[in-house]
Amino acid sequence: MTRLLLDEMLQLRAAEILREEHGHRAAHVCEFGLDATADADIATFARANDWAVVTENVVDFARESDLVLVFVLKRSLPAGGAQAGALAELLDRWVREHPNPYLGAHWPR
Incomplete structure (x- = not known):
């Protein structure tokens, strides 16, 4: 199952919610002390520890091709x-539909 690392x-x-209600291996960057960390360093951490990065930051992560990137725009979610619940539902559905995601960018719907 894909491990999801949510950006700050x-x-x-x-x-x-992903952990408690859906049983996914999910974490937030702050849980690793990576809040306010450069995006390149988050990518390095994710790559080294086999995490997919879930982020809204398309510009800075788009050039990363050797890890799983899940791009989610907050404006597409309820305010x-x-x-949080809507994001968890979206990611739960995406993980179930993509049990072995390819490296590179993904845009769950």
Whole structure:
């Protein structure tokens, strides 16, 4: 199963929901002390530890081709308190539909 590492602009609560309610291996960068860390360093960490990076930061991560990148735009999710749950549902569905994702960019719907 794909391990999901959520970038800092996404809610920690989404990683918690993915673990607690959906049984996924998911974490937020802050849980590894990687908040406010350069994107290249997050990519290096993810690559070395076999994590897929879930991020809104398309520009900085788009050139990373040797890891799984899951791009999610927050504006496509409900605002406020419902956002974490909606993100968790979206990612849960994506992981189930893509049990062995290819390296590179993914855009779950």
